[in-house]
Amino acid sequence: MALSDKKFLVAGAGKSGVGSVNLLLQAGAEVSLYDGNKELDLNALYEKIYDNKEIPVLLGEVTENAVKDYDLLVLSPGISVNAPIAKVFSNQGKPVWSEIELAYQVSKGKIAAITGTNGKTTTTALTGEIVKGYFDSTFVVGNIGTPYTSVALDTKDDSVIVAEISSFQLETIVDFCPQVCAVLNITPDHLDRHGTVEIYAQTKESIGKNQNENQVMVLNYEDDTTRAMAERAKGKVVFFSLHHKITEGVSLDNGTFIIEENGERIPVCTMEDIHLLGDHNYENILAAIAVSYYMGVPVKQIKEGIKRFHGVAHRIEYVDTVNGVAYYNDSKGTNTDAAIKGIQAMNRPTYLIGGGYDKKSPYDDWIEAFDGKVKELILMGVTAPKIAETAKKHGFENIVFVDSMEEAVSYAAGKAQNGDAVLLSPACASWGMFPNYEVRGDIFKECVKKLKEL
Numbered sequence: 001m002a003l004s005d006k007k008f009l010v011a012g013a014g015k016s017g018v019g020s021v022n023l024l025l026q027a028g029a030e031v032s033l034y035d036g037n038k039e040l041d042l043n044a045l046y047e048k049i050y051d052n053k054e055i056p057v058l059l060g061e062v063t064e065n066a067v068k069d070y071d072l073l074v075l076s077p078g079i080s081v082n083a084p085i086a087k088v089f090s091n092q093g094k095p096v097w098s099e100i101e102l103a104y105q106v107s108k109g110k111i112a113a114i115t116g117t118n119g120k121t122t123t124t125a126l127t128g129e130i131v132k133g134y135f136d137s138t139f140v141v142g143n144i145g146t147p148y149t150s151v152a153l154d155t156k157d158d159s160v161i162v163a164e165i166s167s168f169q170l171e172t173i174v175d176f177c178p179q180v181c182a183v184l185n186i187t188p189d190h191l192d193r194h195g196t197v198e199i200y201a202q203t204k205e206s207i208g209k210n211q212n213e214n215q216v217m218v219l220n221y222e223d224d225t226t227r228a229m230a231e232r233a234k235g236k237v238v239f240f241s242l243h244h245k246i247t248e249g250v251s252l253d254n255g256t257f258i259i260e261e262n263g264e265r266i267p268v269c270t271m272e273d274i275h276l277l278g279d280h281n282y283e284n285i286l287a288a289i290a291v292s293y294y295m296g297v298p299v300k301q302i303k304e305g306i307k308r309f310h311g312v313a314h315r316i317e318y319v320d321t322v323n324g325v326a327y328y329n330d331s332k333g334t335n336t337d338a339a340i341k342g343i344q345a346m347n348r349p350t351y352l353i354g355g356g357y358d359k360k361s362p363y364d365d366w367i368e369a370f371d372g373k374v375k376e377l378i379l380m381g382v383t384a385p386k387i388a389e390t391a392k393k394h395g396f397e398n399i400v401f402v403d404s405m406e407e408a409v410s411y412a413a414g415k416a417q418n419g420d421a422v423l424l425s426p427a428c429a430s431w432g433m434f435p436n437y438e439v440r441g442d443i444f445k446e447c448v449k450k451l452k453e454l
Contacts, residue, residue, distance in 0.1 A: 003024060003027040003028065003029040003105070003106065004027060004028035004029050006029060006030070006071040006072055007029075007030045007031075007069060007070050007071050007072075008024050008029055008030065008031045008032070008070065008071065008072050008073075008074060009031070009032050009033070009034055009058070009067060009070040009072070009073050009074070009089075010024070010031060010032070010033050010034065010073075010074045010076070011033075011034045011035070011073060011074065011075050011076055011079050011083075011085050011086070012034075012035060012075070012076025012077075012078060012079050013033060013035040013037070013040055013045055014076055014078065015147055016076040016077055016078075016099045016147050016149070017033065017035075017074075017076040017099075018045075018048045018049065019099065019147035019148075019149035019150045020074045020076070020099045020102055020147075020149045021033055021049060021050070021055065022048075022049065022050040022149070022150070023102065023103065023106065023149040023150070023152055023153060024074075024102075025049070025050040025051070025053060025055070026050055026153055027106060027153070031055055032055055032056040032057065032058060032070070033045075033055055033056070033057045033058070034057075034058040034059075034062060034085055035057070035058075035059055036059070036060065036085075037059065037060075038059045038060040040057070040059055042054075042057060045057070061084070062084070062085055062088060063088075064088050064091065064092065067085075067088055067089065067092075068092070070089075070094070071094065071095075072089075072094060072095045072096075072097060073085065073086065073089040073094065073095070073096045073097070074097050074098070074099055074101075074102050075096060075097065075098055075099070075171075075172055076099060077098070077099070077166055077168035077169050078168070080168075080171075081096065081171045081172060095174065096172050097172055097173075097174060098168075098169045098170070098171065098172040098173055098176075099147065099148065099149050099169070100142070100148050100163070100165060100169045100173065100176060101172060101173045101174050101175065101176050102149060102152075103141075103147075103148035103149045103151075103152035104148075104152075104173075104175065104176045104177075105175070106152050106153060107148070107151075107152040107153075107155040107159075107161065108155045108156055108157050108159060109137070109155045109156060109157060109158060109159030109160055109161060110159075110160050110161070110178075110179040110295065111160075111161045111162075111163060111177075111178040111179055111180075112127060112131070112160065112161070112162045112163065112178060112179065112180045112181070112182075112291050112292075112295050113163045113165050113176075113178035113180075113181045113182070113207055114127065114162070114163065114164055114165065114181070114182045114184065114287070114291065115164075115165045115166065115167070115170065115181070115182070115183055115184070115204050115207050116182070116183050116184025116185045116186070116204065116220075116226075117184070117185050117186055117187045117204075117335065117337060117338075118184065118185060118187065118280065118335070118337050118338045118341070119184045119185065119280060119281075119283065119284045119287070120164045120165075120166075120184065121164060121312050121315065121332060122276070122281065122284045122311065122312050122315055123182070123184060123284040123287050123288050123291075124140065124142065124162055124163070124164035125140065125309070125312045126284060126285065126288040126305070126306070126309050127140075127162050127287075127288040127291050127292055128140030128162040129305045129308055129309045130288060130292040130297055130301065130302050130304075130305030130306065130309075131160050131162055131292055131295060131297060131305075133297075133301050133304055133305045133308070134296075134297045134298065134301040135158070135159075135160045135297075136158070137155070137156055137158055137159040137160065138159070138160050138161075138162065139151045139154070139155065139159060139160070139161045139162070140162045140163075141161060141162070141163050141164070142163040142164035142165055142166075142169075148161070148163055160295060162291075163178070165207060167200060167203045167204055170203050170204065170206050170207055171203055173206065173207075173209075173210075175210060176210065177210035177211060177215070178207070178208075178211070178215070179215050179216070179295065180215065180216045180217075180218065180291050180294045180295050181207045181208045181211065181215075181216070181217055181218065181235075182217075182218035182219070182287050182290070182291050183204055183205065183207065183208075183217070183218075183219055183220070183226045183229060184220055184223075184226070184283070184284070184287055185220050185223045185225075185226060185283075185337075186200070186201045186204060186223060186225040186226055187335065187336075187337040201225050205229050205232070208229075208233060208234060208235055209234065210234070211233070211234040211235035212234060212235065213234075213235065213236060214235075214236075215234075215235040215236070216235050216236050216237075216238055216294040217229070217230075217233045217234075217235045217236070217237050217238070218238050218239075218240060218249075218287060218290045218291055218294070219233075219237060219238070219239055219240075220239070220240060220241075220283065220287070221239040221240065221241035221244055221246060221249070222241055222242055222243060222244070222283070227239070238250075238290050238294060240283065240286035240287050240289070240290050241286070242279060242282055242283050242286065245260075246260050247260055248260060248261065248262075249290060250268075250286045250287075250289045250290045250293075251286070252282055252286060255270050255271045256268075256269075256270050257269050257270070257285060257286065257289055259289065259290075259293055259299070266299055268289055268299055268302055268303055268306075269302075269303045269306050269307070273303060273306055273307050274306055274307075274309075275309065275310045275311060276309075276311055277316075277345060278316070278341060278344065278345045280341040281311075285306065288306075289302055289306075292305070312332075313329075313438070313441065314329055314330070314331040314332040314437060314438060314441040315330060315332040315333075316328055316329075316330045316341075316342055316345050316425075317329040317330070317441070319444070319445050319448045320448055320449070320452065322413070322448065322451045322452055323413075323418065323451075324417070324418030324419060324420075325413065325416040325417070325418070325419075325420050325421065325422060326348060326420075326421045326422070327421070327422045327423075327444075327448045328342075328346070328421060328422070328423045328424070328425075329424050329441045329444050329445055330342040330423060330424055330425035331424055331425075331426065331430070331437045331438070331440045331441030331444060332437055332441070333425040333426060333427060334356075334359075334426065334427075334428060334429045334430070334437055335359065335361060335427060335428075336361055336362070336363055336365055336366040336427045337365075338425075338427075339354070339366050339425045339426065339427035340365060340366055340369040342423060342425035343366075343369050343370060343371070343373060343374070343423070343425065344369065346373055346421055346423060348373075348419060348420055348421040349373065349375050349419070349420045349421070350373050350374050350375060350420065350421045350422070350423050351374075351375055351376050351378060351412040351415060351416050351420065351421070351422045351423070352370075352374045352376070352377050352378065352423050352425060353378045353379075353380070353405075353408045353409075353412065353422070353423065353424045353425070353426065353444075354377060354378070354379055354380075354387060354425065354426045354427050354428065355379040355380045355381040355382075355383045355384045355387055355426055355427075355428055356380070356381040356382075356383060356426045356427075356428030356429055356430055356431070356432065356433060356434075356440075357381065357382065357383070357428055357429040357430065357431040357432045357433075358382050358383045358386065358428070359428065359429055362390070363383075363386065363387050363390040363391075363427065364390055364393075364394065366427050367387075367390055367391050367394045367396055368394060370396060374396070374398075375398065375415075375416075375420065376398040376399070376400060376412075376415060377391060377396065377398060377399045377400070378400050378402055378408045378411060378412055379399060379400070379401050379402070380401070380402050380403065380404065380405070380407075380408060380433065381426075381428060381432060381433055382432060383428050384401055387427070388401070405424075405433075405440070405443045405444055405447055406443075406447055408424075408447075409422070409444065409447035409448060409451070410447070413451050422448075424440075424441070424444045426440070
């Protein structure tokens with residue numbers, strides 16, 4: 001599509017929105033920006049805009065008349081398709097794109113796209129590490145930190161884009177079509193936005209809706225929901241499995257990660273080659289192997305990439321040991337399923353810091369996973385009362401409420417003894433108290449650092 005022929009409105013003044021604006025400006029398109037914040041600092045905004053261009057900005061409520069001259073809306077991930085600005089465009093029969101759709105329209109090369117409730121960041125980072133060791137022009141983008149829009153114009157015909165994709169971004173794809181896509185797992189998440197688990201799963205599944213038989217969809221055989229997606233897949237289905245033998249895909253057999261293809265068993269690496277712990281990470285490795293292999297990376301380079309990879313920040317990240325107490329940052333545990341994996345990885349009595357923004361998920365499974373490991377639950381955020389009520393229902397009474405991360409870490413440090421652990425694994429999003437999970441995790445790490453200075 002020739003973007004220069006269209007008049008665009010980009011919704012959202014955050015990193016993704018600014019990335020979309022800058023891409024459109026560089027592509028020669030006419031573009032304006034919308035944000036619901038009437039108090040937005042325009043001077044600070046223009047400093048981030050390509051060539052410091054003072055583009056038109058619409059703030060607050062927007063009428064149908066105000067946007068009648070625009071051809072297309074680009075939504076940032078944080079803005080729902082049900083938001084008033086999106087409804088205005090859809091009511092007028094005008095296209096609404098996600099920023100990954102925009103980037104896809106102008107980028108070149110092949111895309112490996114990874115989604116799922118949990119494990120996206122680790123799997124994308126590992127796949128990126130593997131792929132960049134073989135392909136000269138590799139871009140690792142998406143939720144992982146670098147917006148796809150910020151690199152789309154730099155891609156070439158031989159480029160490989162490894163993209164972490166969220167359900168929010170998939171709501172408004174049109175032509176987006178990865179060479180290889182993966183759906184890692186589905187557990188209840190973002191129900192405040194999607195409404196039901198079924199709609200959420202359908203949104204995740206749409207990552208492969210434009211594929212053909214020459215493209216590949218990688219699915220988790222262990223997950224009932226993702227396994228069922230095979231029946232509707234447009235591309236070739238490749239499974240990965242932790243506990244079952246796979247005739248076409250990747251599995252773990254007696255400590256060896258194996259590719260099964262056309263009746264041939266191809267060993268990739270063993271447990272001695274990896275630096276990640278826990279079944280959930282073994283699944284991430286299986287998925288990364290599958291995606292990399294079907295993107296064309298030879299087995300030797302896959303193994304080398306796995307050996308180089310030491311994990312990602314904010315995912316059961318060891319921070320430090322202070323006075324015999326080990327501190328772990330699992331701020332990426334933004335839902336109960338991820339937070340359960342955080343607890344399962346602990347091998348010490350644990351003081352658990354949790355709570356945050358309410359995504360309308362139940363907390364019963366999380367509480368049940370404490371399994372005698374959690375000595376005390378330290379809660380903050382709007383979900384604190386709800387979590388406490390659930391915990392008490394399951395017979396867990398050691399609960400304390402705090403108002404800040406600083407207070408949480410200070411309290412835990414005062415109670416924990418030599419040999420204990422303090423784990424930040426909130427089971428909730430960060431919104432409301434922190435801009436994102438990275439900031440939440442960084443503040444936790446800074447608080448731990450200050451303990452050593454006392």
